[in-house]
Amino acid sequence: MSYPCRITYAPKAVADLAALVQEIEEAIEEALADPYGGLSVERPAGGGRWDRVALIGPFAMRYAVSDAPGIDPPTIAITRVLP
Template sequence: MSGYRIVYAPEAVADIVALAAPGERRELRDAITQTLTDPYGGLSIERPGGGGHWDRVALVGTVAVRYVVSDAPGIDPPTITITRVLP
């Protein structure tokens, strides 16, 4: 990973529990981590409807991952907060 710490909001954890069987949850989280290695690249876009460049959505397989990037000067380590994981 490129120095970003990934954390999950309670709603995102509940989404993962609802979307994946117990044995598949780790795979989904690993896929999210792999996709967000570059939080501004790949299949990532600014969240439709506003929020700024830090409020983003990325496609991970068949799910949409909504997340916020906190990497302004002085934030150490920079953090990606997963807010929702939607089908």
């Protein structure tokens, strides 16, 4: 916006946003059940097998998998969720 303003959310809008967050979280958890499989691919710009991109519904998720020996439990760090 080109001018200062305050944005407020009606209770229904907050509920809509909360439902969307829940939907995205469920899709992410489903995609990460097999972090190297499904619709997951190595990030096109490089970064190696651990730097991944997966499709989750209408979104793309970028994440890194840390599962080398000695890392217990393995860690998945989600770095971006893009429309």
